[in-house]
Amino acid sequence: MSVKTFSIDGKVISAKEGQTILEAARDAGIFIPTLCHFPGLTNVGACRLCLVEVSNSSKLQPACTTKVSEGMEVRSNSEKLKEYRKLIIELLLSERNHQCSVCVANGNCELQNLAMTLGVDHVRFDFRFPNLPVDISHELFGIDHNRCILCTRCVRVCDEIEGAHTWDVANRGANAIVITDMNQPWGESESCTSCGKCVLVCPTGALFKRGVSVAELQKDKSHLEFIIQARVKKQWIR
């Protein structure tokens, strides 16, 4: 397998052929924000937080789906990118109901963490407060659509790792929403195996374990990463 040499923000790094910019950056300890990416799941390029400037393209490219090439120059931290990333986080925070102080994921939420890391100190848009349901028909888990950012990590982990394909997306635009089976209550889903992978993979407080109170939710993703590693790369070592 050949090795590619390229640079990110002036720092020369090497990557295996076929690796994405994001994978190579992570290997080299360079931070690129992401929300829809989860190692081992298909990349969908949906959250647009990982966009970078690439020397051979006039358009911004998602680091999670763009393969490295020899001599490529990547800029991951320009003023423009920083501004756009902040805007994306602000749009996410305003489109649903993110009241961190009363959220199960408070302190353990990827959206909240990124907002802090990227310096989002206020939101320039009016909060929309849509009237979205909370489904706690499942005996172990629940979903609060008010905290969902539609990253579809739950959809993919359930389809690609658990093999159940309980989750999917319904509707479009601002009305898009994740659903279970044919849009019936989760508790009535016939495909759900109650494995809990979707809850573990969810970056926010949208999917939670029932009985967990505000700011108590712990999402230890290492167990999930182990399973994915085992399935995808056929490596059973912790």
Add this chain to the structure above:
Amino acid sequence: MDLAELLEISEKERRKKKPLEIHCCVAASCVSSNSQSIKDKLTEILRNQNLADKVDVIGVGCLGLCSKGPLLRNSQSGEFYCNVSLDNVEEILKDLKGEKCRIEKISPDDPFYKKQMHIVLENSGKIDPESIESYIANGGYITLYQVLHEMTPQEVIEEITKSGLRGRGGAGYPTGLKWSLVAKSVAEKKFVVCNADEGDPGAFMDRSVLESDPHKIIEGMTIAAYAVGAQQGYIYIRGEYPLAISRLQTAIRQAKKYGLLGSQIFEANFDFKIDLRIGAGAFVCGEETALMQSIEGKRGTPYPRPPYPAEYGLWGYPTLINNVETFANVVPIIRNGSEWFSKIGTENSKGTKVFALAGKIARTGLIEVPMGTTLREIVEEIGGGVPNKGKIKAIQTGGPSGGCIPASKLDTPVDYESLIELGSMMGSGGMIVMDENTNMVEVAKFFMEFSKDESCGKCIPCRAGTYEIHNILSKILNGEATQYDFEKLKLLCKMVKETSLCGLGQSAPNPVLSTIMNFEDEYLSLLKEDI
């Protein structure tokens, strides 16, 4: 089927011709104003008067001037009978007998027709779209025969490349280059897809071509399939086009029956099948990756490219996707040669373009003009300008992905590059004329409302960004916005354009940006003081 049989069908069809034909438009717009009954009534009267052996009434595709439909044409004089109703069918009869008639007629020398050049629409309004014999009599399928027996796939691709044809679906990607990419991809299977989704509001070019001349698309796709090495084709068409769907079904059935689709076409070592895929009518399903997801039976949302469909398309196999109008250009190019084609148009935009002309002008309808025709020629000469001495303020091209060109730029020749320079784009060919009473901020809001509703919701900049842009536009129109909001609007537009996943989001801000570029005063005059 072999060449002799094809020529025999053509000969037989021509022998059947009667001295005079009345062509009655049976494309969607005229059908919706009763043209079928008019055709039936005229046929009946002619039969009753024992004229049926001298005059034939034939249903044909769109005659162009849809706003004056139902439209009929007299094959001898070439004149068009306008706004025909059931009550004045007898007037047409009087005209045939040389008596004085009171029906409105338009001469083929009218500027509406004189300024046009028909390549894509060469058969529209001339042949019966439901009869393969009618198509064959007009030279149909001979080009396919020649391609299969006299040309190598490489030669076909070279002709298309040399012609300079660019995709008519919006982006204007060089067609020959796309074909050669698919041809070069190595795989056990390949696909050819015709994109007939046509989701732009106000656009009906592709629908019209399919309703008027479906065999031309089948022949063009089959030639493409031979050139790139595909065995299976799909026409992806929206369910809102029932007439086009039924004509395509008829055409496919007829072509199969004659051995022009299926195995060993024209007894050559070449198999090709075409199936229809009916879409539910989501704008985003016209985007090629979403379209392929939809054909595969999945949720129609786009995914990042590369890999491009030419390399990794339907079910992972190399796939050629072209627009209806692009395929419609293939037969004329091969028949007349790339040199003929490349002499038409401008330096970088060859051939003609079909436009759906609409808005505040005297004559609206379907037109086809050489690239490089100026906007002024199109709207003032062909379209007849704004009625009642009104003034043109702007021309909207490119639908929700395009923008508004101010009247001061009317002398711009229409081609891919010059429209982009003016902050708009060719798009698929919608063209809406706006008069001086139009509020440009409202226009921007109208298109943003469309994009917001049609966003698939997969990526955040488009899903939430279009919503906020629409919000700010509403605020501006309500007189509730300040300079701060206006700055935020511009920033959001830039961000949505640069960060969205697919072409829908990437072009959604264009109507706003172009109206700001050309009509900023209108925005500023609506802002209130900062507090």
